[in-house]
Every structure is written in C-alpha cells, then in structure tokens.
Amino acid sequence: MKINKKSRKNILTSRVIGVSFIFLSIFIVEFFFKTWCGVQCIRTGYEITNALNRRKSLICMQKNLQIEIAHLKSPQVLGKIAKKRFGLTIPGPEQIVIIP
Numbered sequence: 530m531k532i533n534k535k536s537r538k539n540i541l542t543s544r545v546i547g548v549s550f551i552f553l554s555i556f557i558v559e560f561f562f563k564t565w566c567g568v569q570c571i572r573t574g575y576e577i578t579n580a581l582n583r584r585k586s587l588i589c590m591q592k593n594l595q596i597e598i599a600h601l602k603s604p605q606v607l608g609k610i611a612k613k614r615f616g617l618t619i620p621g622p623e624q625i626v627i628i629p
Contacts, residue, residue, distance in 0.1 A: 600606060611617040
C-alpha cells in the first residue's frame with residue numbers, strides 16, 4: 530500500500546495546523562494570564578498606597594486628638610466647663626468641712 534503524495538501532504542498539513550493551533554492557544558492563554566497578573570500587581574500597589582495614606586491621616590488625627598485631650602484636662606478648661614455646664618463654683622471658707 531502506497532500512500533499517495535497528496536494524502537501524505539494533507540496529513541502533514543493537518544498535523545502542522547493542529548500543532549500550530551495548540552501552540553497558539555497556549556501562547557494566548559499565557560498572554561492573558563501574564564496580563565491578568567500585571568493588572569493584579571498594579572491594583573495591589575494602589576491598595577497599598579491607599580492604606581499608607583489612610584494610616585498617615587489616622588496618625589495625624591490621633592496626634593490632634595491627644596493634643597485636644599491634654600487641653601481639655603488642663604485645670605483652666607475644667608474650671609470653665611464646671612462653671613458653664615454644672616454651675617459649680619469654688620467653695621467658700623464657710624462651705625469647707627474639716628474631717629477629724
């Protein structure tokens with residue numbers, strides 16, 4: 530049995546096309562995967578930058594709140610708040626009770 534040259538060429542041609550299609554498919558899948566990885570890397574970078582910026586703003590807010598707490602704990606401010614909100618005054622000598 531002799532295989533005709535035309536049929537042999539058809540077999541080789543279809544085999545080459547099949548192998549080429551497989552390699553092309555692998556290349557396309559790899560290309561999309563690499564692109565997806567790059568996009569994920571960039572997205573993660575943006576998330577890290579946003580987290581660092583949020584951290585800086587929270588640290589700044591914490592410092593401001595600590596300053597405000599220190600200000601509110603000062604005796605002058607406490608005295609003003611006691612007079613305005615609660616109507617408290619400094620006790621007179623007749624109001625002081627000495628406990629033996």
